[in-house]
Amino acid sequence: MVAVSNPKCNTSNDKDIVQGHMPGRKNWNNVISSSQRLERSTERALRHGLFPLVFGGDHSQAIGSITGMKKVYPEARVLWIDAHIDANTPASSPSSNMHGMPVATLAGLMPNYERKPVLSLKHLIYFGIRSYEPEEIRMIQKHRIPWYDSRVCHPDRIPDMKREIDKHFFPDGQRHPYWISFDIDGVDKSEFASTGTPEG
Ligand SMILES: [Mn+2]
Numbered sequence: 001m002v003a004v005s006n007p008k009c010n011t012s013n014d015k016d017i018v019q020g021h022m023p024g025r026k027n028w029n030n031v032i033s034s035s036q037r038l039e040r041s042t043e044r045a046l047r048h049g050l051f052p053l054v055f056g057g058d059h060s061q062a063i064g065s066i067t068g069m070k071k072v073y074p075e076a077r078v079l080w081i082d083a084h085i086d087a088n089t090p091a092s093s094p095s096s097n098m099h100g101m102p103v104a105t106l107a108g109l110m111p112n113y114e115r116k117p118v119l120s121l122k123h124l125i126y127f128g129i130r131s132y133e134p135e136e137i138r139m140i141q142k143h144r145i146p147w148y149d150s151r152v153c154h155p156d157r158i159p160d161m162k163r164e165i166d167k168h169f170f171p172d173g174q175r176h177p178y179w180i181s182f183d184i185d186g187v188d189k190s191e192f193a194s195t196g197t198p199e200g
Helices: 014-020 028-047 059-072 102-106 134-142 155-169
Strands: 077-081 124-127 178-182
Touching: 014 028, 028 059, 059 102, 059 178, 124 155
Parallel strands: 077 124, 077 178
Antiparallel strands: none
């Protein structure tokens, strides 16, 4: 278990939050600040041979967990379980919420983000998506990213899905670790209603 406390983020007053905004990306400074802490903690846990379970915040924090994980396992593949594609940019996001932009940030699609991309879109598969912007679907099509509709994510299909996933990720048979990035809204709202962004 990795615990990253970011009390300043949690108690930011309105003035701090406004100062943390950038055009088209709400709370950018705060999100990046907590992501960097999480990045260090995730990297440290993995280097100590631990198995990190990262809970918290919203899916914007995957910027930190995946960046930290990629420092230790640069070839790791990512399974993104979410109702959303999370690859918005300030130009495509209707809300400017950073929780819709972590994949864009990790994959180098975010303008004016000075860090190098850590996630190849060839190393990403989506599960459960059912709410997205047109630009995000275009990204999936352009990069041929496999995605599984929530209606096909059924226990009976898991063995077949696993074969398909392995074929996509490891065409030459050489395997690499997986990282699972899970947003609770990937679960149908009839199963789990307590999410800020329920999707049926
Ligand atoms: Mn989501």
